[in-house]
Amino acid sequence: MEAALTKQMFDVETLRKEFPILKRVVNGKPLVYLDNAATSQKPLSVINAISDYYCNYNSNVHRGVYSISLEASDAYDCTRDKISEFINAGSASEIIFTRGATDAVNLVAYSYGLENVAEGDEIIVSEMEHHANIVPWQVLCKKKNAVLKVIPVNDKGELIIDEYKKLLNNKTKIVAVVHISNALGTINPVKEITDLAHQRGAKVLIDGAQAVHHMPVDVQDIGADFYTFSGHKMYGPMGIGVLYGKLELLEAMPPYQTGGDMIISVSFKGTTYNEVPVKFEAGTPNVEGVIGLNKAIDFIKSVGFDVINSHEQELINYATEKISEIDEIEIIGTAKNKASVLSFVVRGQHPMDIGIMLDTYGVALRTGKHCTEPLMDRFSIPGTVRASFAVYNTPEEIDIFIDALKRTIKALK
Numbered sequence: 001m002e003a004a005l006t007k008q009m010f011d012v013e014t015l016r017k018e019f020p021i022l023k024r025v026v027n028g029k030p031l032v033y034l035d036n037a038a039t040s041q042k043p044l045s046v047i048n049a050i051s052d053y054y055c056n057y058n059s060n061v062h063r064g065v066y067s068i069s070l071e072a073s074d075a076y077d078c079t080r081d082k083i084s085e086f087i088n089a090g091s092a093s094e095i096i097f098t099r100g101a102t103d104a105v106n107l108v109a110y111s112y113g114l115e116n117v118a119e120g121d122e123i124i125v126s127e128m129e130h131h132a133n134i135v136p137w138q139v140l141c142k143k144k145n146a147v148l149k150v151i152p153v154n155d156k157g158e159l160i161i162d163e164y165k166k167l168l169n170n171k172t173k174i175v176a177v178v179h180i181s182n183a184l185g186t187i188n189p190v191k192e193i194t195d196l197a198h199q200r201g202a203k204v205l206i207d208g209a210q211a212v213h214h215m216p217v218d219v220q221d222i223g224a225d226f227y228t229f230s231g232h233k234m235y236g237p238m239g240i241g242v243l244y245g246k247l248e249l250l251e252a253m254p255p256y257q258t259g260g261d262m263i264i265s266v267s268f269k270g271t272t273y274n275e276v277p278v279k280f281e282a283g284t285p286n287v288e289g290v291i292g293l294n295k296a297i298d299f300i301k302s303v304g305f306d307v308i309n310s311h312e313q314e315l316i317n318y319a320t321e322k323i324s325e326i327d328e329i330e331i332i333g334t335a336k337n338k339a340s341v342l343s344f345v346v347r348g349q350h351p352m353d354i355g356i357m358l359d360t361y362g363v364a365l366r367t368g369k370h371c372t373e374p375l376m377d378r379f380s381i382p383g384t385v386r387a388s389f390a391v392y393n394t395p396e397e398i399d400i401f402i403d404a405l406k407r408t409i410k411a412l413k
């Protein structure tokens, strides 16, 4: 694989050619895709790898003794090594393929949680969590008569760490916090959060669904016990995701789902389970998803985090500057450490009306609660309009978006 690009080598127009969808015309206008926090677009390398699998070696993995099944098994298994290296896990056995971040959090809640959380224990989440990192813990607390505690958020959209410290105690069993907020873009101090939890003997799950494609993630440096993410937000396919877990924890955990592949032997007297990670991958896996995810990681590495980070920061700074010139706008989420997410409300207007109008200009962005209803309640708003930028977005697209927004506001007055 080629080395990552330098800032001098980076040409966004060349990069955009790798994404066929960016040539689309919508409502007679060029598509300006600014909903990357919901899902990113896919480069040709990912699309072609999936097509190549179906055209040339489609077969089930870990079952066949024939050539194309061995090819598929190789492609599947080597991706585990690639992901392990990508997030600096201790070994490939710590990488479990899931349907996505949601599935990964559920796995931990049902497997680790049911086994290790008892009546009166406490689980801490934050006020800025995605529903995927709230509801599984709520369900677990209900089942176990445990207590869910919530780290509050300040007016800038940052976690109040002093309040977090007060919530922690010897009853805390799990802390589950998002790395980068999908609704506000806040980058949380996950290493500090993890260290503090560990001092109380609690385990930590970090939801990295918005992080792994924006910044280098080193799970060992963070110290997280579990780290979750989804392929489709990182230039990869839908329906595939990852749970990283520390090996000793995964080994001690019971299976989440059971069936084929996750066993060593089955008889009516009893069943012995396979080793980690296969113990957690019952049934035919999403082979095309894994193969596509492999290429998505290659794509990220070929551009490199230096370029990704500096380009996305330029985009968010430019968009923030431009949008601040509009009187009716209030930006929600002004954290000091912030990724390329711009959430805002237009005073006196419902976010959905803004979104529908912007679509007529070809601008695709997200409106609503962003699966973070408690966070919207915290700011006493029905939702926001959210523009989220990826490495293929351009300042010219931001100009189109801002111009369309100004026209929309004028039209709705």
Ligand code: PMP
Pocket (backbone or CB within 6 Å): 037, 038, 099, 100, 101, 102, 103, 130, 132, 133, 178, 180, 181, 182, 207, 209, 210, 230, 371
């Ligand atoms: N956490 C965060 C921060 C997210 O943004 C999302 C997706 N919006 C999820 C979890 C859930 O991811 P998925 O729907 O891919 O399982």
